[in-house]
Amino acid sequence: xxxxxxxxxxxxxxxxxxxxxxxxxxxxxxxxxxxxxxxxxxxxxxxxxxxxxxxxxxxxxxxxxxxxxxxxxxxxxxxxxxxxxxxxxxxxxxxxxxxxxxxxxxxxxxxxxxxxxxxxxxxxxxxxxxxxxxxxxxxxx
Amino acid sequence: xxxxxxxxxxxxxxxxxxxxxxxxxxxxxxxxxxxxxxxxxxxxxxxxxxxxxxxxxxxxxxxxxxxxxxxxxxxxxxxxxxxxxxxxxxxxxxxxxxxxxxxxxxxxxxxxxxxxxxxxxxxxxxxxxxxxxxxxxxxxx
Numbered sequence: 001x002x003x004x005x006x007x008x009x010x011x012x013x014x015x016x017x018x019x020x021x022x023x024x025x026x027x028x029x030x031x032x033x034x035x036x037x038x039x040x041x042x043x044x045x046x047x048x049x050x051x052x053x054x055x056x057x058x059x060x061x062x063x064x065x066x067x068x069x070x071x072x073x074x075x076x077x078x079x080x081x082x083x084x085x086x087x088x089x090x091x092x093x094x095x096x097x098x099x100x101x102x103x104x105x106x107x108x109x110x111x112x113x114x115x116x117x118x119x120x121x122x123x124x125x126x127x128x129x130x131x132x133x134x135x136x137x138x139x140x141x
Numbered sequence: 142x143x144x145x146x147x148x149x150x151x152x153x154x155x156x157x158x159x160x161x162x163x164x165x166x167x168x169x170x171x172x173x174x175x176x177x178x179x180x181x182x183x184x185x186x187x188x189x190x191x192x193x194x195x196x197x198x199x200x201x202x203x204x205x206x207x208x209x210x211x212x213x214x215x216x217x218x219x220x221x222x223x224x225x226x227x228x229x230x231x232x233x234x235x236x237x238x239x240x241x242x243x244x245x246x247x248x249x250x251x252x253x254x255x256x257x258x259x260x261x262x263x264x265x266x267x268x269x270x271x272x273x274x275x276x277x278x279x280x281x282x
Contacts, residue, residue, distance in 0.1 A: 003228040003242040010240025051192040051266040075178040087144040097149025103142040125192040135207040
């Protein structure tokens with residue numbers, strides 16, 4: 001494992017592949033993911049020896065992540081744009097520097113619902129369960 | 142464990158205590174730390190069930206962290222200001238969105254050496270060894 005700087009320029013990282021998903025509007029829309037450090041990151045050997053993975057997600061204006069729950073918690077920090085997060089029955093406006101803790105089992109969704117993209121770091125335990133999507137994740141519903 | 146938003150405003154988090162250190166200029170200077178999520182964070186029960194801790198460090202202009210090494214790796218993302226990081230014999234300029242991986246055992250130091258504060262998120266495994274400081278950490282030496 002070797003130390004490295006992963007250069008970022010305005011919430012893009014030239015050396016890091018962007019994983020785009022084919023939209024499934026009933027579940028998610030206009031979401032990309034980059035693994036910056038940890039398992040699956042470019043240059044990472046043995047998951048960088050970390051017990052977690054550091055990812056960057058970006059939701060384009062009007063898009064949203066899947067409404068879902070899982071047993072593993074999320075640690076999130078917004079670093080660009082603005083939007084909202086659903087946490088159970090609550091909905092909170094979020095913007096840069098806001099941190100979000102998603103507790104185990106909490107139904108949650110990130111929405112770029114305020115006319116801008118929403119970009120956030122999301123850290124998860126390396127060992128984690130698979131998310132369970134819920135119907136009704138579209139923000140229009 | 143309960144989900145929550147930790148509101149941030151321009152790299153301050155009103156609900157999160159700032160841990161300031163009395164300077165030991167031979168080791169570090171003008172460094173503050175906040176634990177945003179995970180063990181020790183305000184509102185965190187049982188370390189939020191995370192295998193890691195999410196902290197924010199800020200180095201005031203001209204300041205620097207301790208030159209040190211330890212077995213646990215660091216995952217860092219710069220979110221405000223600019224500065225430099227030492228990684229072994231190398232020195233890299235860093236600014237917002239740059240991610241830094243500090244490998245196990247690597248001697249490293251963060252320096253606000255470019256006329257601005259340097260603020261970065263730093264994620265570490267919850268279980269980790271104690272850092273070993275090195276002499277010569279002052280940027281003037």
